[in-house]
Amino acid sequence: MTDTLEIYVDLNNDQGDTETTLVGRCRYIAKRNSQSSVFEYTEKWLKHPQAFAIDPANLPLDRQPFYTSSSKSALPGALRDTAPDRWGQQLIKRAFRKAGENRALSEIDYLLAINDRTRIGALRYKREHENSFDHNIGPYRVPPLIQLPALMNAADAVQTNTETADDLRLLLNEGSPLGGARPKSAVVDNEGLLAIAKFPKPDDDRSIPHGEVLAMKLAKRAGMQVADAKLQDVAGRPVALISRFDRHKSQRIPFLSAMSLLGLSDGDEATYIDIAECIRMYSSEPKADLHELWRRIIFSVLIGNLDDHLRNHGFLYDGEDKWRLSPAYDLNPVPASEKTRELSTWISDAGPDADVDQALSAAPYFALKNKQALAILNEVSIALKGWQSLARQLGMNPADIAVYATAIKP
CATH class of the missing domain: 3.30.200.120 (Phosphorylase Kinase; domain 1)
Structure with missing residues (x-):
């Protein structure tokens, strides 16, 4: 099976109007035991004054074709980030079955089953020869x-x-x-x-x-x-x-996961120090983002936010081919009964432990001196004091407070 996608972004022109601009094309090939794709930027995009690499690690701004082939995903990272997650895939599979279609679904089937208006980030898709970004889904309105x-x-x-x-x-x-x-x-x-x-x-x-x-x-x-x-x-x-932080009113903001900005795929491993190196390469404000990332490490350690995998760290496009660390999301304290105190993304090569001393040892990689790191640690610890009072204000019951107390250790 071969499928070709046209990839667009919306740009604001000098008059303040939005222009939907063709960025490139991705030709996807699925065989019984393999899948691959080839992406090429359009000449118009390469010459556009606002052009940027939609996926710097995998698709740098260049005229050459970019090939992706993997048993996990044949989509480049920028496209993969906009595809449905496990919940979305479950819905799509069941919807296709109920419609009488029992064929194996391709990554493109999943990608295009997500509604254009609600898709994460700024990329918009059409199949070749399609006239609409909604792929003939029909009338659509996001529910109030x-x-x-x-x-x-x-x-x-x-x-x-x-x-x-x-x-x-x-x-x-x-x-x-x-x-x-x-x-x-x-x-x-x-x-x-x-x-x-x-x-x-x-x-x-x-x-x-x-x-x-x-x-x-x-x-x-x-x-x-x-x-x-x-x-x-x-x-x-x-x-x-x-x-949604990838929207400014009606404006779509390009989004990339840390996994994609690192040029990695699901199952690949990286540390927070690797993300820090990525920030140095791509951030428009590297020092601020490095300090912010280290603050997030300390916060995750102290509240037991252990599901901090590479998709749970994001970046937003900031213009001039630079990116900024996105606001934090998917923060969930994990009770002691469910998981050992190990982070999904290691702080460093020293190991997976959610450990304050390990974080302090790694602080220089985040442009922090020991005194600065200790000050951030103190600020986060103070912010967590009396968290039970906030939990009660939110309506959390005593049993749940007791459970979350095994995760949150200020």
Whole structure:
């Protein structure tokens, strides 16, 4: 099977209008036991005054074709970052089956099943000869918060394998934004801005939404750049609402995961020191981003945010071929009963332990002197003091507070 994608971005011109500009084409080839792709920038994009490499590690701004071949993914990192996560893939598989299509789905099938308006980042896709970015999906409107009960009921049905075609249509048409396996949907908040609604699962043994919103608010208190987060009660159950930081009103902002900016794929390993080197290469404000990243390391160590894999660190395009560390997202304290105190992304080659001393030893790699690092450690520790009071303000029950106390160690 061969499929060719046209890849576009929206740019603001001198008059303040938006121009949708063709960046390049990606030819995808899927065989029974292999998959590959070749990407080429268009000549118009290479000459465009606002041109930038959409994926600096894998697709530098050059006229040559770029080949990607892997048993995991044949999409370049920038495209892979916009594809659906495990939750989205689950919805798409079931929707295709209910429609009577039992064929194996390609990465392009998954990629184009995500709605254009809600897709993460700035890349927009058409198949060759298509006239619309919506791929003939039909009329579409991101649901307002008033539809949260229907969305949560549909998500529950998927979790219990009782979903209908209408349930899948409701969830799938809203897309599946930033990664993970948790049920979620795009929504429009009361200010008319895009947000992610993250739902509880029927078999959760604690309130995951409470834990995430608590972590996000503690992160902000600790001086970190973080996506806005709040809780919404839906029929007596908590839903986390996370603002989309890859949008400025209607403007789309290019996004890359740390995995892609490092030129890596799922399953590849890297350390925070490797991300620091990446910041030195690509950031428009490297010192500020290095200090911010180290603050996030300390925060993750102290709250037990152990699922800090390379997709859970992001970068936003900042102009002139430079990138900035995105606001923090997907922060979740992990109780001691579920996982040993090991970070998914190691601080350094010294090992996976979520250890303050190891973080302090690595501080020079983040442009920090020992006195500066100790000051940040103190600031984060103070911000976490009395976290139980904030948890109660958010409506967390005593049993969950006791569970999260095994993760948060200020």
